[in-house]
Amino acid sequence: MSQPPLIDSRRHAVFLDFDGTLVDLVDDPSAVVIAPAALARLEALRAELSGALAIVSGRRIADLDRFLSPLRFAAAGVHGLERRLHPDGAVERLAGPETLDALRAALAPTLLAESRLTLEDKGTALVLHYRTAPDLKDRAEQAMTEATQGRDDLVVMLGDNIVEVHPAGMDKGVAVAEMLQQPPFAGRVPVYVGDDTTDEFALRHVRDNGGVSIKVGTKESVAAHRLADVGAVHHWLGAAT
Template identity: 75%
Template sequence: MSLPPSIDPHRHAVFLDFDGTLVALVDDPQAVSIAPAALDRLETLQSELSGALAVVSGRRIADLDRFLAPMRFAAAGVHGLERRVRPDDEIERLAGPEVLDDVRARLGAPLRDNPRLKLEDKGTALVLHYRTAPDLKDVAERAMADATVGRHDLAVMNGDNIVEVHPAGMDKGKALAAMMKDPPFAGRIPVYVGDDTTDEFALRQVRDAGGISIKVGDKHSVAEFRLADVVAVHHWLAASA
């Protein structure tokens, strides 16, 4: 895979993953930060794209708002279970937290038995983190499999040092396709940048649509283009803005 072309502000709609793309991965998900200069570049790019820039993340939109403040932006959160097509829109939620109440209860015992596992509760998604305890990978995956047994309405996804569950029927690719139907994204060529396994849904969606699919890092991907790391992403954005 080669380096991606520059963004064309008149033709492209840009969708950016957050963790591992705009900010480096860290042990504590709440400890990430973005440099003020990088945030300024995003705001400039958003303006040049006439608003056709969105953040697509497994995080809640409320958390993205906090990390990227004071910027306002379109977003798909929790893999598309939350959506905001325009910066000033209300957040649309496609499911409520009660759908995972039974899974929360079932995860209680393995979390007590393995205190190095950390549970992140996003309301409409639950994430077991084992970045600081990679030896517990199998334990985390087994715990989530046991907690979701028989729940065909749920989707379990393995990511970068995490295992996550959320209601089935949504992923980043479907979220992107839905956002592309509405202004300011409609009629533009999609560009997607992401680093994780969960981004592959969006990368495939964009590639199939004739857009620009960009993988961050060296993992296997369906993407046509590649950027080495978060620093390379910001250099590419700076060159485009």
């Protein structure tokens, strides 16, 4: 993999993962902080791109808004199950929380028995976290596999110290593909930057459709380009043409 080209504000549409890309990963997901200078650069870059900049995350859009406050961006949250094409637009939800009610009940005994596992409930997705208890990786994966047995309408995704489940038919690649059909992204060349396994769907879509695919970190990837870490991402964003 090579260093990515600089962003061309005249023709690119930029899609950025959040955790591990714009902010460093931390044990407590609620404790991440983005530097004011980095936030200001995102605002300036959005203007340079005529609005064609979006955050694509496993987080809920409401959480992204809180971390990026006072700014708001176009966004795909919960791997695309939430969507907002314009910063001042309404959030569209493609599924309701009731879809996962049976899983909440099925996972409850595991959470009671393994207090070091934590469940993040995003409404349209459930995430088992084991970052502070890596020895429970297999237990977390087993619990989610058992809870989702026979549920073909759901998909389990393995991420960075997490096991996540959400309704099938949606991932970050699908989200990016659909956003590229709408203004202000339509007609532009996609650029995607992400660090996690869940970003591979979007990286593959962008690579296969003539865009710029950028992996953050050292993990194996389908991406054509690589940036070393969060600091390198912000340096690259600041060098856009």
